[in-house]
Amino acid sequence: MFPNEKIDPPSDDKRWRIVQATMRRNGFARHSLIETLHTVQESFGFLDEDSLRYVSRSLRVPLSAVYGVSTFYHLFSLKPAGKHTCVMCTGTACYIKGIPKLLEQIKEEHDISPGQTTADGELSLLTARCVGSCGLAPVGVFDGEVVGKLTPELLAARLQLWRNGNHA
Amino acid sequence: MHERFDEITQKELADNRAAQHVVKVCVAAGCLSSQSAEVKTALEQGVNGRSCKVKGVGCLGLCSEGPLVAIEKHLPDGSSQNIMYQNVTPEDAPAIMESLDKEPVARLLCPTDVPFFQRQQKIVLENSGEIDPERIEEYIAADGYRALITAVTEMAPFEVIEQITRSGLRGRGGGGYPTGLKWVTVAKAPGPDKFVICNADEGDPGAFMDRAVLESDPHRVLEGMAIAAYATGANEGYIYVRGEYPLAIARLKTAIRQAQRMGLLGSNIAGTTFSFNINIRLGAGAFVCGEETALIASIEGRRGQPRPRPPYPAEYGLWGKPTLINNVETFANVPTIIRKGGDWYASIGTAKSKGTKVFALAGSIVNTGLIEVPMGTSLRDIVYEIGGGLPNGGVCKAVQTGGPSGGCIPASYFDTPVDYESLKELGSIMGSGGMIVMDESASMVDVARFFMEFCMTESCGKCVPCRVGTVHMYNILSKIYQGEGTPRDVELLEKLCDMVSVTSLCGLGQSAPNPVVSTLRYFRHEYDELIAGANGSQTAVAPTTEVAS
Amino acid sequence: MKRQANVRIKTLKIDGIDVGAREGETILELARENGIHIPTLCHLDGVSDWGGCRLCLIEIKGSNRLVPACMAQAEEGMEVFTKTPRLVTYRKMILDLLLSERNHVCAVCVSNGHCDLQSMAQELGNTHVGLPYLNPSLPVDATHPYFIMDHNRCILCQRCVRVCREIEGAQTKGAMGRGIEVRIIHDLNEPWGQSLTCTSCGKCVQVCPTGALLQRGKAVGEMVKRRDFLPYLQMMRED
Numbered sequence: 001m002f003p004n005e006k007i008d009p010p011s012d013d014k015r016w017r018i019v020q021a022t023m024r025r026n027g028f029a030r031h032s033l034i035e036t037l038h039t040v041q042e043s044f045g046f047l048d049e050d051s052l053r054y055v056s057r058s059l060r061v062p063l064s065a066v067y068g069v070s071t072f073y074h075l076f077s078l079k080p081a082g083k084h085t086c087v088m089c090t091g092t093a094c095y096i097k098g099i100p101k102l103l104e105q106i107k108e109e110h111d112i113s114p115g116q117t118t119a120d121g122e123l124s125l126l127t128a129r130c131v132g133s134c135g136l137a138p139v140g141v142f143d144g145e146v147v148g149k150l151t152p153e154l155l156a157a158r159l160q161l162w163r164n165g166n167h168a
Numbered sequence: 169m170h171e172r173f174d175e176i177t178q179k180e181l182a183d184n185r186a187a188q189h190v191v192k193v194c195v196a197a198g199c200l201s202s203q204s205a206e207v208k209t210a211l212e213q214g215v216n217g218r219s220c221k222v223k224g225v226g227c228l229g230l231c232s233e234g235p236l237v238a239i240e241k242h243l244p245d246g247s248s249q250n251i252m253y254q255n256v257t258p259e260d261a262p263a264i265m266e267s268l269d270k271e272p273v274a275r276l277l278c279p280t281d282v283p284f285f286q287r288q289q290k291i292v293l294e295n296s297g298e299i300d301p302e303r304i305e306e307y308i309a310a311d312g313y314r315a316l317i318t319a320v321t322e323m324a325p326f327e328v329i330e331q332i333t334r335s336g337l338r339g340r341g342g343g344g345y346p347t348g349l350k351w352v353t354v355a356k357a358p359g360p361d362k363f364v365i366c367n368a369d370e371g372d373p374g375a376f377m378d379r380a381v382l383e384s385d386p387h388r389v390l391e392g393m394a395i396a397a398y399a400t401g402a403n404e405g406y407i408y409v410r411g412e413y414p415l416a417i418a419r420l421k422t423a424i425r426q427a428q429r430m431g432l433l434g435s436n437i438a439g440t441t442f443s444f445n446i447n448i449r450l451g452a453g454a455f456v457c458g459e460e461t462a463l464i465a466s467i468e469g470r471r472g473q474p475r476p477r478p479p480y481p482a483e484y485g486l487w488g489k490p491t492l493i494n495n496v497e498t499f500a501n502v503p504t505i506i507r508k509g510g511d512w513y514a515s516i517g518t519a520k521s522k523g524t525k526v527f528a529l530a531g532s533i534v535n536t537g538l539i540e541v542p543m544g545t546s547l548r549d550i551v552y553e554i555g556g557g558l559p560n561g562g563v564c565k566a567v568q569t570g571g572p573s574g575g576c577i578p579a580s581y582f583d584t585p586v587d588y589e590s591l592k593e594l595g596s597i598m599g600s601g602g603m604i605v606m607d608e609s610a611s612m613v614d615v616a617r618f619f620m621e622f623c624m625t626e627s628c629g630k631c632v633p634c635r636v637g638t639v640h641m642y643n644i645l646s647k648i649y650q651g652e653g654t655p656r657d658v659e660l661l662e663k664l665c666d667m668v669s670v671t672s673l674c675g676l677g678q679s680a681p682n683p684v685v686s687t688l689r690y691f692r693h694e695y696d697e698l699i700a701g702a703n704g705s706q707t708a709v710a711p712t713t714e715v716a717s
Numbered sequence: 718m719k720r721q722a723n724v725r726i727k728t729l730k731i732d733g734i735d736v737g738a739r740e741g742e743t744i745l746e747l748a749r750e751n752g753i754h755i756p757t758l759c760h761l762d763g764v765s766d767w768g769g770c771r772l773c774l775i776e777i778k779g780s781n782r783l784v785p786a787c788m789a790q791a792e793e794g795m796e797v798f799t800k801t802p803r804l805v806t807y808r809k810m811i812l813d814l815l816l817s818e819r820n821h822v823c824a825v826c827v828s829n830g831h832c833d834l835q836s837m838a839q840e841l842g843n844t845h846v847g848l849p850y851l852n853p854s855l856p857v858d859a860t861h862p863y864f865i866m867d868h869n870r871c872i873l874c875q876r877c878v879r880v881c882r883e884i885e886g887a888q889t890k891g892a893m894g895r896g897i898e899v900r901i902i903h904d905l906n907e908p909w910g911q912s913l914t915c916t917s918c919g920k921c922v923q924v925c926p927t928g929a930l931l932q933r934g935k936a937v938g939e940m941v942k943r944r945d946f947l948p949y950l951q952m953m954r955e956d
């Protein structure tokens with residue numbers, strides 16, 4: 001039914017079927033680019049070059065537009081993340097309640113700044129603009145689990161737990 | 169349709185009364201992040217044959233004391249008694265269950281006879297914390313979807329708009345544009361294809377009202393959109409939700425499915441010729457996509473860059489068709505207005521700002537969470553009465569409203585009634601409802617710098633004043649904050665503020681200078697002190713972003 | 718410039734002069750027809766408008782918002798002002814912002830003497846830049862056999878992107894990132910020389926207002942651009 005369905009995915013990884021399903025649901029329309037990229041990001045954790053080329057051909061969106069969209073929106077990432085991710089909230093409430101100090105602490109203890117991953121690939125540090133739990137500021141999200149009322153001790157303990165494998 | 173609703177309502181009420189106790193656990197995002205899901209499971213396990221129903225509900229308001237559990241006890245005389253517990257852990261579940269027929273667990277009690285609960289007036293949040301957001305039946309039992317049925321079966325589109333106009337409702341997304349007027353424009357626009365878009369991008373980085381509404385009472389928003397579609401002649405809708413709100417997205421999807429199944433969305437709603445469908449589109453982390461033309465670009469699958477208006481979306485919007493864009497809270501007011509009448513709504517609030525407004529209270533304040541108050545409530549009442557003042561008797565220095573597009577209002581102006589005009593006069597804006605309370609320790613220069621950093625990193629980069637101007641302003645603010653500023657820097661800063669606000673293409677750039685202008689207006693001495701080096705002890709926080717230096 | 722069969726005349730005033738506009742005409746088009754000069758940078762005859770440089774901002778009586786002349790439609794009864802003191806001040810500041818954003822060193826530029834940014838600075842009288850330079854370190858892409866892209870001189874006017882998309886149809890050029898980090902890219906941010914979609918037509922080079930896009934082998938001051946092909950192409954393509 002859709003000629004675009006014939007375009008082969010980059011590999012026989014099963015996750016491409018989920019991506020294909022999203023495109024099919026949207027009739028392979030060009031405007032489903034962002035929806036499709038969301039699916040790729042969710043399925044693979046990031047957008048690599050092969051996936052961008054595949055999506056570009058399937059949806060008939062020029063490469064430059066696919067790259068332009070992928071780099072415009074901050075939820076999309078072109079690099080694989082570390083094994084664990086820590087998202088620190090840098091919304092107003094969390095900022096006022098001391099997130100900058102906690103970010104400094106992570107820099108000191110793990111030598112990474114927002115957007116970076118530790119050399120051992122264990123930990124990625126990200127920031128988000130308000131995760132919507134301002135009542136519990138300062139807030140961090142550890143592998144998807146929202147933790148409020150963060151303290152330096154709580155943060156150190158959390159992160160150390162993940163990195164212990166390599167630092168013990 | 170109404171009869172079917174009556175049936176559902178009867179059944180819901182009977183089910184509810186059948187249990188002696190209804191235990192309501194908040195399962196909105198705030199409480200979920202303090203393990204309320206586990207609390208709910210523990211409570212369910214503790215039922216043990218008691219006449220008791222445990223259910224998940226939306227936000228109960230006092231997020232900082234979560235997980236919150238409300239218990240409704242049905243007395244033999246038909247009345248009921250309510251109590252609330254705070255900071256509940258899964259381990260507390262047995263004690264709570266044990267106490268149902270006895271005295272409440274004193275150490276967990278959350279007093280509800282305090283201003284935080286008493287001074288609120290709930291329209292948008294009326295079902296929040298009462299109903300299970302994942303069951304359409306509960307929404308219907310709370311008078312839900314009646315307004316939609318009444319509108320499509322008994323009212324002409326212009327009569328619906330007439331009620332909205334009379335209500336005086338203004339856009340809750342920040343601008344405060346009269347909603348009725350916007351609907352009229354879209355209704356009058358020619359052509360068979362029109363769209364309704366719900367702006368749920370909630371970009372203000374310190375606000376979570378829309379999130380709470382979507383998580384606690386998603387059907388209310390769907391109903392509001394459907395009524396708007398009927399009134400303006402649209403037959404397709406989009407909800408543009410922040411990608412960072414997975415729970416809200418999941419609940420919306422559930423709600424849409426349920427409404428479709430009951431024939432409240434889809435073709436021939438309530439047996440009329442009116443058809444309306446709603447799609448969900450996810451944002452992907454770009455504040456500027458809250459701006460309506462950028463939002464449209466994003467739904468169309470492009471980079472979220474605004475374009476000059478006019479033409480306005482009401483005439484030339486999604487795919488070039490007339491499009492109505494309203495905020496979540498704006499739509500959430502609509503069903504109640506149709507049910508109770510525009511005049512009723514207009515009786516609440518001030519002369520030019522009608523109804524209630526939901527605020528997200530956060531920062532240095534005892535009661536952080538969500539509140540809904542009539543327009544015109546003073547900041548003093550909000551901070552000291554409802555908010556319970558500052559922790560440890562701290563002294564409030566200022567309140568920030570309107571997020572990155574707003575300003576800081578000093579404590580000396582706290583008697584000002586909160587409405588669109590008064591806040592604007594004070595150099596801030598109503599914004600979407602974020603309200604951050606700051607104590608004496610907050611540096612206003614740092615606050616200004618924080619928001620400028622936000623605007624700089626969120627600028628789409630299309631127009632020169634915003635793309636480059638915000639970087640210069642941020643650099644100057646950093647320099648001043650780090651004690652290296654000169655009086656000339658402040659002069660330049662003021663010039664840039666004026667220029668960026670006047671010449672930028674969209675609202676982001678146009679309002680980016682607001683936090684600087686308002687802190688310069690009320691807290692100029694803090695800038696001067698930093699420049700004079702008088703404040704040498706201040707430890708500079710490392711800049712979060714380094715820009716082209 | 719659009720040729721409109723439907724000639725419904727609207728009357729308005731630009732800088733005090735009575736002028737007549739066709740349906741759908743922009744204020745920029747109208748001003749030019751009447752010999753009134755409005756500075757522009759991102760506007761390019763023959764492609765769609767972008768509205769990003771903000772140099773063409775004008776004032777309309779009765780409104781305190783400034784609007785870009787390149788995209789504002791002429792309306793009956795409007796009173797337009799193109800050179801008020803405040804507009805002049807803002808234009809100079811906008812140009813300062815552009816000059817401070819990247820590394821514009823005219824003395825060593827092949828476009829020296831033929832650069833729209835440079836002539837704009839002369840026109841507006843910007844003799845020195847009133848803002849600190851941001852001095853980003855940016856690459857030069859010299860991988861293409863005929864052309865070079867020097868990001869240090871790009872003002873992000875997106876003329877190249879629009880001509881590549883709308884006239885050539887290749888869509889090789891695009892923009893990535895946002896805010897101050899926006900960069901012009903080829904395909905998936907690949908070296909220009911490796912692009913499989915670029916037809917090497919050179920239209921982007923010709924329309925670039927600065928020395929950001931140039932032909933190989935030009936010495937300082939040698940890069941003269943020709944743009945006459947654009948209105949010609951557009952005219953020949955009209956139905």
Ligand SMILES: Cc1cc2nc3c(=O)[nH]c(=O)nc-3n(C[C@H](O)[C@H](O)[C@H](O)COP(=O)(O)O)c2cc1C
Pocket residue numbers: 338339340341342343344345367368369370371372455456457458459460493494495496498600674675676
């Ligand atoms: C930079 C920017 C961000 C915005 N963000 C939001 C937002 O997150 N949510 C929202 O409802 N409106 C936002 N707005 C306002 C919308 O553009 C639009 O005015 C609003 O959605 C209209 O709905 P209303 O009339 O119901 O307020 C934003 C505007 C700008 C300029």
Ligand code: SF4
Pocket residue numbers: 456473474626627628629630631632634635672673674675676677678
């Ligand atoms: S004001 Fe900022 S966000 Fe708006 S169009 Fe200009 S650069 Fe983009």
Ligand code: SF4
Pocket residue numbers: 870871872873874875876877878901924925926927929930
């Ligand atoms: S390369 Fe030239 S034409 Fe393209 S955006 Fe930069 S300055 Fe404009």
Ligand code: FES
Pocket residue numbers: 089090091092093094095129130131132133134135137138139373374375
């Ligand atoms: S500011 Fe951090 S959760 Fe809102």
Ligand code: FES
Pocket residue numbers: 756757758759760767768769770771772773774785786787788
């Ligand atoms: S020429 Fe109009 S905005 Fe650039």
